[in-house]
Amino acid sequence: MNSLRRLGQYVLDSVEGLGRASLFFLEVASGARKLIRRFDLVVQQVFAVGVLTLLIILVSGLFVGMVLGLQGYNTLSKFGAADSLGLLVALSLVRELGPVVTALLFAGRAGSALTAEIGLMKATEQLAGMEMMAVNPVERVIAPRLVAGIISMPLLAALFSAIGVLGGQLVGVGLLGVDSGAFWSQMQSGVSFHEDVLNGVIKSVVFGVVVTWIAVFQGYESVPTSEGVSRATNRTVVYSSLAVLALDFVMTALMFK
């Protein structure tokens, strides 16, 4: 009986959390409209969220592309189709790996930092202090971070895919001897801008919204103690990774028929 009650409590808490997160998102979105006049705040956050994530994205993208080149070559050469290596590398990166791996890395690198920062601001009562000075912390602190995340994520995903393709070319053409012309021409004839590249960008925008939203919400809602902040950071990474993978499945099912 007791466990049943706890289950009910858990469900109610989850639904309530979802509702709070949605209302919070609306509040931040309406606060974001006033950012046009304070765009320097967004630029500052794009630096923290985007530029500082750049290195890990570029290195991971390069290695993912190179591994795709090696593995794809091994399998494709069995069927005498090693010329299609470029197509394989580009399609897997542009459609799936680019947006998804970038979003996972983004959640780990930028999302956790956002949560910890906002959580600490709350724990040290900086947010309350702002309210005392009649500064709305949602507009001043949260909204620029959300907008910066939404701007940065597609750019990071595009960089990941682009450098991944170059990595695949490095291994495929440079190391394994696939013909350079065939590599690029098969890629160009098989990858469609509207269906593959654009859908990948849409995916990464959605991931950017979701990951940053989860991160700022967890930070804003965290229990203002050191343990609370650490738990909130943990939850950000877990929730946003799960959300990214689940959303990716849904979007892939809708986009690519």
Add this chain to the structure above:
Amino acid sequence: MIQRRQLELWVGVFVAAGLLALAMLAFRVGNLAAGAVTNGYSVQAEFNDIGGLKVRAPVTLAGVRIGRVSSISIDPSNYEAVVTMELDGRYNNIPVDTSASILTAGLLGEQYIGLDPGGSSQYLKNGGRIQVTQSALVLEKIISQFLFNVASKPGAEKK
């Protein structure tokens, strides 16, 4: 704390690099440069059976790609497949008695439309119709026809 100017510079570099990567994906990886049909025109053709032809499949003339299949539908009056193709505006001198056939790249490859130019002095215009068509070869039909021929040959039963 990092200098404000330097920070803005880095953000600018980041945004520019991201947009550059996007442009590379569009033009170098994707087919935006090749797929942009300049003032193209569309023609239609009806086929009995299109086999595995798909939208965006290439349309070729003498092996050179001059367009793409833009849509495939069914003509409800005679149950034939209506294939609409978008041809490049540079090739606007294709005779009206051109024939279209559905071919396969390689043995099991992708299917595409091959155009065979006729001799008429009138040219296909936007919304025109290709009259002479040849359907796709469906492997199962060929095999069953072949087996039927073998079985119906006199003396096939005794071995």
